[in-house]
Amino acid sequence: MSITIAEHVRDIPRSGIRDFFEVVQSMSDVISLGIGEPDFATPWHIREAAIYALERGRTGYTSNLGLPRLRRSIADYVQKHFELSYEPLSEVLVSVGVSEAIDLALRALLNPGDEVLYHEPCYVSYAPSIVLSRGIPRAVHTHACDGFALRADALEKAISPRTRILMLNFPTNPTGATMEPAELEKIAALCVRHDLVVMTDEIYSEITYENAKHTSIAGFPGMKERTVFLHGVSKAFAMTGWRIGFACAPAPLIEAMMKIHQYAILCAPIMGQDAAIEALERGEPSVAKMRMEYERRRNFITSSLNEMGLECAKPRGAFYVFPNIAPLGLTSKEFSLRLLREKKVAVVPGTAFGPAGEGHVRCSFATALDQIKIAMARLAEFCTELRA
Amino acid sequence: MDSLIDLLQQNALMPRADMARLLGRTLEDLDSVITKLEADGIILGYQAIINREKWDTDKVHAVIEVKITPERDGGFDRIASRIAKFEEVQSCYLVSGGYDLLIIVEAANLRAAASFIAEKLSTIEAVQATATHFRLKTYKENGAFHTFESAPERLSVSP
Numbered sequence: 001m002s003i004t005i006a007e008h009v010r011d012i013p014r015s016g017i018r019d020f021f022e023v024v025q026s027m028s029d030v031i032s033l034g035i036g037e038p039d040f041a042t043p044w045h046i047r048e049a050a051i052y053a054l055e056r057g058r059t060g061y062t063s064n065l066g067l068p069r070l071r072r073s074i075a076d077y078v079q080k081h082f083e084l085s086y087e088p089l090s091e092v093l094v095s096v097g098v099s100e101a102i103d104l105a106l107r108a109l110l111n112p113g114d115e116v117l118y119h120e121p122c123y124v125s126y127a128p129s130i131v132l133s134r135g136i137p138r139a140v141h142t143h144a145c146d147g148f149a150l151r152a153d154a155l156e157k158a159i160s161p162r163t164r165i166l167m168l169n170f171p172t173n174p175t176g177a178t179m180e181p182a183e184l185e186k187i188a189a190l191c192v193r194h195d196l197v198v199m200t201d202e203i204y205s206e207i208t209y210e211n212a213k214h215t216s217i218a219g220f221p222g223m224k225e226r227t228v229f230l231h232g233v234s235k236a237f238a239m240t241g242w243r244i245g246f247a248c249a250p251a252p253l254i255e256a257m258m259k260i261h262q263y264a265i266l267c268a269p270i271m272g273q274d275a276a277i278e279a280l281e282r283g284e285p286s287v288a289k290m291r292m293e294y295e296r297r298r299n300f301i302t303s304s305l306n307e308m309g310l311e312c313a314k315p316r317g318a319f320y321v322f323p324n325i326a327p328l329g330l331t332s333k334e335f336s337l338r339l340l341r342e343k344k345v346a347v348v349p350g351t352a353f354g355p356a357g358e359g360h361v362r363c364s365f366a367t368a369l370d371q372i373k374i375a376m377a378r379l380a381e382f383c384t385e386l387r388a
Numbered sequence: 389m390d391s392l393i394d395l396l397q398q399n400a401l402m403p404r405a406d407m408a409r410l411l412g413r414t415l416e417d418l419d420s421v422i423t424k425l426e427a428d429g430i431i432l433g434y435q436a437i438i439n440r441e442k443w444d445t446d447k448v449h450a451v452i453e454v455k456i457t458p459e460r461d462g463g464f465d466r467i468a469s470r471i472a473k474f475e476e477v478q479s480c481y482l483v484s485g486g487y488d489l490l491i492i493v494e495a496a497n498l499r500a501a502a503s504f505i506a507e508k509l510s511t512i513e514a515v516q517a518t519a520t521h522f523r524l525k526t527y528k529e530n531g532a533f534h535t536f537e538s539a540p541e542r543l544s545v546s547p
Contacts, residue, residue: 346545
């Protein structure tokens with residue numbers, strides 16, 4: 001018997017990152033700038049709090065929405081850092097990473113054929129998650145000349161009568177783009193005018209540089225009631241493996257998302273939830289330390305790339321740079337594969353983040369400085385050889 | 389400035405060119421800032437952190453609690469600086485609590501340590517009492533671990 005896979009699943013292309021990962025896995029001594037997670041272990045006080053919770057036997061299910069204490073911590077944290085007020089027991093849901101929360105929100109909101117706009121290059125899961133929820137993904141391209149920020153005029157052109165949701169992710173993986181509050185305000189006004197729901201993935205919001213203050217779209221007039229604010233502890237607190245994200249949204253939407261979450265997942269793991277309480281309540285000094293380290297590496301990697309002639313803006317958020325490799329005459333995939341084979345340095349082709357990423361590669365600086373230094377030296381050699 | 393001090397504390401031997409690049413400063417600018425920090429006495433020196441389990445293993449280290457009688461004019465300062473001047477004393481702090489000075493002593497061997505405590509430290513008139521704790525094993529020193537935790541394992545490429 002041959003098993004038939006559902007068409008909407010079958011038609012989702014394989015992840016470009018997955019292909020690349022398999023090539024890297026087959027090689028040894030590769031220096032990877034292709035890793036989308038912090039290189040720090042979770043700060044010790046957070047790990048220790050989780051161990052303590054385990055010692056006390058906290059190993060059971062939690063409320064579907066998440067531990068009430070964690071939801072209160074989330075509401076306090078979001079109030080303090082984003083100036084957004086959510087009622088902890090009805091407007092907050094704890095998910096298995098932001099990825100799950102994105103899936104829940106899309107499934108709760110979309111009817112078949114509804115269109116979802118998102119800016120591209122973007123995180124790999126957005127378009128497939130929309131398709132899995134029977135929506136139609138519509139990418140709005142962003143450009144290097146705008147620092148890969150989303151322009152309100154470009155967005156407006158893409159809005160159709162079927163558009164239901166706008167997905168945002170600033171600071172952006174893979175470009176490190178951030179939004180100026182003035183442009184964000186224009187986008188907010190468009191969302192109100194066209195009655196769009198906004199899903200804003202703000203997972204990198206603590207990782208911003210030059211003391212730039214992050215602004216959430218949820219804070220603009222008329223936005224909170226139409227925004228799903230998505231965040232988690234993975235990036236800021238170096239807690240990727242704990243799988244704790246959260247969604248803050250109007251209570252009826254949280255209730256709808258909870259229906260899906262309770263049957264699909266039941267609840268996020270309690271160990272991660274206990275650790276997240278410690279992170280949100282006492283983790284700020286650790287975040288500041290990691291941010292300082294990332295900022296120094298950002299300075300290092302951008303100046304190295306520009307010196308070797310790979311044009312690259314200093315990102316104002318996240319831990320990625322997205323240099324322009326087009327003048328070297330290779331596609332981003334060819335560039336990445338040859339760099340890997342010839343110099344054993346892994347970067348991710350820009351096209352893994354959508355067609356708009358062509359001509360760029362993503363280099364993560366969530367990697368130890370000594371590794372970045374070697375990678376930059378090898379990359380400079382590679383560029384010189386290509387130009388010869 | 390915080391970022392520069394943090395870098396120097398992590399690794400003062402890092403090449404200045406790398407340091408300048410990390411901080412987004414020019415080399416000349418960085419050199420002049422560091423020179424000023426040294427001249428102002430903010431940076432007092434640069435030292436190596438030695439793993440004593442592997443080097444000079446005969447040396448002994450002790451933490452000594454010292455209770456002293458403060459003086460009417462100088463308080464603790466004159467006695468403290470008198471104690472601090474002994475070569476054996478690596479660090480000397482005035483602390484709150486049940487005793488006054490906390491000193492960290494390094495001596496060539498146990499006999500030398502005992503002789504310093506019995507003949508030098510305890511005989512100072514203002515010293516009322518001492519309690520000596522010999523170091524048995526070092527787990528962490530000046531932020532550096534002697535027992536290392538393994539580097540976190542990550543996927544070689546991830547989204």
